[in-house]
Amino acid sequence: xSNTQILASFAANLKFEQIPKDVxxxxxxxxxxxxxxxxxxxxxxxxxxxxxxxxxxxPQSGPCEVLISRRTTSPLFAAMINAAASHFAEQxxxxxxSVLHPATVVFPAAWAAAQALGRSGKEFIAASVAGYEVGIxxxxxxxxxxxxxxxxxxTVGTIAAAAAVGNxxxxxxxxxxxxxxxxxxxxAGLWEFxxxxxxxxxxxxxxxxxxxxxxxxxxxxxxxxxxDIFEGxxxxxxxxxxxxxxxxxxxxxxKRWALIETSFKYxxxxxxxxxxxxxxxxxxxxxxxxxxxxxxxxxxxxxAAIDVLGPVTDPRTVHQAKFSMGTVLALVAEFGHxxxxxxxxxxxxxxxxxxxxxxxxxxxxxxxxxxxxRWIGKVIVQTKDGRSFEGRxxxxxxxxxxxxxxxxxxHKTITLGLYGNAATEDELKRxxxxxxxITDATVVPKLLPxxxxxxxxx
Amino acid sequence: xSNTQILASFAANLKFEQIPKDVxxxxxxxxxxxxxxxxxxxxxxxxxxxxxxxxxxxPQSGPCEVLISRRTTSPLFAAMINAAASHFAEQxxxxxxSVLHPATVVFPAAWAAAQALGRSGKEFIAASVAGYEVGIxxxxxxxxxxxxxxxxxxTVGTIAAAAAVGNxxxxxxxxxxxxxxxxxxxxAGLWEFxxxxxxxxxxxxxxxxxxxxxxxxxxxxxxxxxxDIFEGxxxxxxxxxxxxxxxxxxxxxxKRWALIETSFKYxxxxxxxxxxxxxxxxxxxxxxxxxxxxxxxxxxxxxAAIDVLGPVTDPRTVHQAKFSMGTVLALVAEFGHxxxxxxxxxxxxxxxxxxxxxxxxxxxxxxxxxxxxRWIGKVIVQTKDGRSFEGRxxxxxxxxxxxxxxxxxxHKTITLGLYGNAATEDELKRxxxxxxxITDATVVPKLLPxxxxxxxxx
Numbered sequence: 072x073s074n075t076q077i078l079a080s081f082a083a084n085l086k087f088e089q090i091p092k093d094v095x096x097x098x099x100x101x102x103x104x105x106x107x108x109x110x111x112x113x114x115x116x117x118x119x120x121x122x123x124x125x126x127x128x129x130p131q132s133g134p135c136e137v138l139i140s141r142r143t144t145s146p147l148f149a150a151m152i153n154a155a156a157s158h159f160a161e162q163x164x165x166x167x168x169s170v171l172h173p174a175t176v177v178f179p180a181a182w183a184a185a186q187a188l189g190r191s192g193k194e195f196i197a198a199s200v201a202g203y204e205v206g207i208x209x210x211x212x213x214x215x216x217x218x219x220x221x222x223x224x225x226t227v228g229t230i231a232a233a234a235a236v237g238n239x240x241x242x243x244x245x246x247x248x249x250x251x252x253x254x255x256x257x258x259a260g261l262w263e264f265x266x267x268x269x270x271x272x273x274x275x276x277x278x279x280x281x282x283x284x285x286x287x288x289x290x291x292x293x294x295x296x297x298x299d300i301f302e303g304x305x306x307x308x309x310x311x312x313x314x315x316x317x318x319x320x321x322x323x324x325x326k327r328w329a330l331i332e333t334s335f336k337y338x339x340x341x342x343x344x345x346x347x348x349x350x351x352x353x354x355x356x357x358x359x360x361x362x363x364x365x366x367x368x369x370x371x372x373x374x375a376a377i378d379v380l381g382p383v384t385d386p387r388t389v390h391q392a393k394f395s396m397g398t399v400l401a402l403v404a405e406f407g408h409x410x411x412x413x414x415x416x417x418x419x420x421x422x423x424x425x426x427x428x429x430x431x432x433x434x435x436x437x438x439x440x441x442x443x444x445r446w447i448g449k450v451i452v453q454t455k456d457g458r459s460f461e462g463r464x465x466x467x468x469x470x471x472x473x474x475x476x477x478x479x480x481x482h483k484t485i486t487l488g489l490y491g492n493a494a495t496e497d498e499l500k501r502x503x504x505x506x507x508x509i510t511d512a513t514v515v516p517k518l519l520p521x522x523x524x525x526x527x528x529x
Numbered sequence: 530x531s532n533t534q535i536l537a538s539f540a541a542n543l544k545f546e547q548i549p550k551d552v553x554x555x556x557x558x559x560x561x562x563x564x565x566x567x568x569x570x571x572x573x574x575x576x577x578x579x580x581x582x583x584x585x586x587x588p589q590s591g592p593c594e595v596l597i598s599r600r601t602t603s604p605l606f607a608a609m610i611n612a613a614a615s616h617f618a619e620q621x622x623x624x625x626x627s628v629l630h631p632a633t634v635v636f637p638a639a640w641a642a643a644q645a646l647g648r649s650g651k652e653f654i655a656a657s658v659a660g661y662e663v664g665i666x667x668x669x670x671x672x673x674x675x676x677x678x679x680x681x682x683x684t685v686g687t688i689a690a691a692a693a694v695g696n697x698x699x700x701x702x703x704x705x706x707x708x709x710x711x712x713x714x715x716x717a718g719l720w721e722f723x724x725x726x727x728x729x730x731x732x733x734x735x736x737x738x739x740x741x742x743x744x745x746x747x748x749x750x751x752x753x754x755x756x757d758i759f760e761g762x763x764x765x766x767x768x769x770x771x772x773x774x775x776x777x778x779x780x781x782x783x784k785r786w787a788l789i790e791t792s793f794k795y796x797x798x799x800x801x802x803x804x805x806x807x808x809x810x811x812x813x814x815x816x817x818x819x820x821x822x823x824x825x826x827x828x829x830x831x832x833a834a835i836d837v838l839g840p841v842t843d844p845r846t847v848h849q850a851k852f853s854m855g856t857v858l859a860l861v862a863e864f865g866h867x868x869x870x871x872x873x874x875x876x877x878x879x880x881x882x883x884x885x886x887x888x889x890x891x892x893x894x895x896x897x898x899x900x901x902x903r904w905i906g907k908v909i910v911q912t913k914d915g916r917s918f919e920g921r922x923x924x925x926x927x928x929x930x931x932x933x934x935x936x937x938x939x940h941k942t943i944t945l946g947l948y949g950n951a952a953t954e955d956e957l958k959r960x961x962x963x964x965x966x967i968t969d970a971t972v973v974p975k976l977l978p979x980x981x982x983x984x985x986x987x
Contacts, residue, residue, distance in 0.1 A: 116751070117752060117753075120747060120750050120751065120752045121747070121752075123750065124743065124746055124747060124750070127603070127746075128587065128588075128603040128604065128605035128606070128743075129586065129587055129588065129603070129605075130586075130587065130588050130589075131588075145585070145586040145587070146586065147586035147587075148586070219763075220763050220767055220768035221768055225714075249727070252721070252722060252725075252727055252729065253728075253729065253732060255719065255721075256683075256717060256718055256719045256721065256722060256729045256732065256733065257717050257718075257732070257736055258717055259714060259715050259716055259717040260714055260715075261713065261714045261755070261758070261763055261764055261765065261768055262763040263710070263713075263714065263755035263757065263758055263761040263762070263763040263764040263765075263767075264710060264714060264753075264754060264755040265763070266755075266761075267710075267753070267754075267755055267756045268753075269707070269710055269753040269754050269755050269756070270711075270747075270752050270753045270754070271710065271711065271714045271753075271754055271755060274711060274714065274715070274747070274752075275714065278715055278740070282736070285582065285586075288582055288585075288586075289578060289579070289582060289732075292578050292581065292582070293574070293578065294575060294578045294579075294728050294732075295575075295722075295725070295726075295727040295728045296722060296725075296727050296728070296729055297719070297721035297722040297724075297725055297727050297729060298725045298727070299721065300719070300721055303721040303724075304721070305677075305678050305719055305720035305721040305723070306719055306721040307719065307721075309678055309721075310678035310679060310719055310769065311768065311769075
């Protein structure tokens with residue numbers, strides 16, 4: 072059997088009962104974390120524009136919930152809108168070694184398909200795990216050379232979504248291979264948008280989730296795809312990577328649960344800035360510094376951080392600010408946390424822009440070698456009075472070695488839900504309870520009630 | 530101004546009045562030719578599967594016609610289904626130097642948007658020309674190295690569709706740049722499916738047309754994309770080509786009308802087989818041979834022909850047979866033409882399979898150097914009685930130097946429409962009349978009447 076066949080067979084056949092309890096529990100954590108991120112995308116212009124066109128081009132109601140508007144639609148468009156929404160606030164999860172944001176592509180597709188198909192909570196969890204395990208491995212297969220040009224969450228996300236939805240559709244092994252083929256040949260997403268602060272990021276996740284879902288549904292009806300879309304001579308590896316890692320594709324399936332290596336985002340910024348942010352915070356707290364004490368901060372980073380954050384020298388939008396190492400560190404220095412409210416309220420302030428100029432990045436061989444398996448944070452802080460301090464963090468907050476508790480996740484969810492004006496605190500608490508008891512559901516529920524206002528549309 | 534800005538400005542501002550009469554007339558020819566190809570895709574399993582899901586996931590009616598079913602839907606899904614349908618029978622047009630099939634991605638998107646927006650026939654023609662001119666230039670920009678792995682019609686087709694729809698939406702220059710950005714970052718399509726005879730080809734055109742349309746509609750509502758999606762450091766050129774041709778992107782806009790270089794397909798096979806087919810036919814007719822006289826046919830071809838046709842050694846489906854040099858030449862030897870009916874009725878026959886084994890391909894430096902600007906056909910035919918004949922065709926039938934007449938196009942359209950059981954001959958004649966008078970239409974019409982049967986769905 073080829074690596075692709077092994078991976079497809081795993082994705083097609085994974086059952087809830089095979090998944091260790093801690094993996095199930097972490098999946099629930101990640102699902103709740105995703106729900107908060109999706110609500111935080113409400114009122115964001117690019118997300119609302121995608122939603123508008125989803126309802127212009129798609130049906131006005133259906134079996135699947137759209138979290139930001141409480142409307143319903145078909146699974147294709149629910150996956151599209153929820154995926155766009157959950158990748159806006161830069162609060163969704165990240166798997167380190169694959170540089171994939173799995174939640175924002177896996178859950179929108181799996182949740183929409185589970186609602187459309189009337190599957191149980193346990194089936195939804197198993198499908199989501201399949202999506203994570205497949206997506207992470209394909210991300211590792213394509214590797215760093217892929218990520219230099221392509222937004223892995225857009226490209227690989229298409230495969231991850233297909234794997235999750237294919238599991239819910241109960242595809243045969245062969246149908247799952249076909250779903251991978253149709254997903255991989257739709258896989259797209261270029262980093263070029265970043266330096267213009269353009270809206271493509273949400274388009275990438277929207278299309279990854281909906282295209283992956285489509286690939287799986289097509290496969291269920293006999294639509295065929297390439298059998299070797301990853302390793303084939305004209306496949307994803309050949310076209311979209313200069314150095315693949317074929318051994319990663321089907322490695323340790325059912326033994327290594329890669330999902331559990333996924334990090335939660337504590338700061339609301341691009342993840343590449345988190346390690347340095349935590350290292351700076353360590354110095355500030357340890358040395359009892361205030362921002363004005365600081366002359367310079369030299370962050371010691373991996374190459375991908377320079378590739379992704381380097382072009383952002385003068386952030387003009389809040390979204391671009393989340394990709395500015397300087398802004399992230401300025402907010403952390405000022406507030407101890409760079410959350411959604413810190414960004415929205417302060418990213419433009421002159422004191423933040425002033426601190427921004429103190430921050431630089433240099434490539435650090437140790438950090439770069441450890442990446443992407445480990446994201447080490449190292450900074451050197453020079454004070455105005457001539458002192459120099461080193462900060463170092465081996466597990467940034469939110470990483471598996473320093474994860475968020477359920478209480479912290481609930482707090483984050485409520486913060487994000489209220490931030491997006493997407494739900495009341497009472498509603499959010501009921502949603503949280505639904506997530507913690509999802510495995511008891513014989514048919515997946517809706518996470519939010521249809522509001523009276525919005526139901527008139529449907 | 531960057532090349533991208535120049536190209537976008539051209540696409541946004543092109544008006545019917547600026548287009549030479551012969552270009553308008555050829556656009557009508559290409560549109561009619563596309564219409565026939567779309568009808569020929571009716572009843573094809575992959576096309577019908579895509580249509581099924583378009584109606585499962587999309588609205589049940591709308592302003593846009595779906596040619597194969599006489600149903601209506603939103604522009605997104607009309608573009609999707611009509612694009613899938615028109616790339617099945619291998620009868621749609623091809624532009625040589627860009628190796629792009631423009632009709633199957635430009636017309637479905639432009640026709641759907643024109644119907645949704647109530648635009649005139651002249652506006653539809655101008656938008657279609659914009660789509661052709663842009664798509665062809667982007668295909669030339671990405672070049673042969675792109676085509677080795679990527680199905681240019683899938684990738685570049687997304688841009689071409691966005692250009693056409695953006696013109697109909699009357700985008701500003703800046704909005705058109707954004708549309709290109711959103712289209713380019715969705716661009717996808719890998720050749721890997723070909724050796725498995727998988728169904729991806731129709732998925733590629735379906736998604737190119739609908740994704741490009743989406744990109745343009747999003748841009749009209751302020752959704753932004755990368756400003757330099759073609760030439761940027763993390764753009765299409767960087768990620769999807771190893772040798773780009775930047776001078777091609779914005780070359781001779783409004784002076785060179787690249788649309789008019791587009792070839793019609795005379796045979797119903799992959800275009801890479803056409804030159805050799807015509808050269809073989811020349812030898813057979815000139816020397817009055819029958820298939821049994823022939824011992825071997827050595828075709829002298831360009832590298833891309835070997836890349837695309839080479840993997841197909843034992844065609845198992847009619848679609849795969851269209852990518853078998855041996856089958857195409859066998860049908861031509863037997864019937865003088867490899868049309869849709871010749872393929873369907875005979876590709877499996879033992880005499881065809883027998884002839885197939887006589888055919889080989891060798892790389893020819895002259896042919897390869899001329900490609901893709903010119904597609905030269907050269908064969909050496911060895912007869913069983915020891916004679917050797919050379920055949921050579923510089924302009925295969927359907928090429929601009931040897932184009933199809935309007936009478937030939939009408940005949941092809943009726944053949945394809947009847948082949949797909951998509952319309953009666955009377956209906957087809959009325960459709961043909963609609964196309965020849967399209968520039969008189971103040972609002973584009975429907976090309977086919979809604980049938981009573983199908984209207985019940987709507």
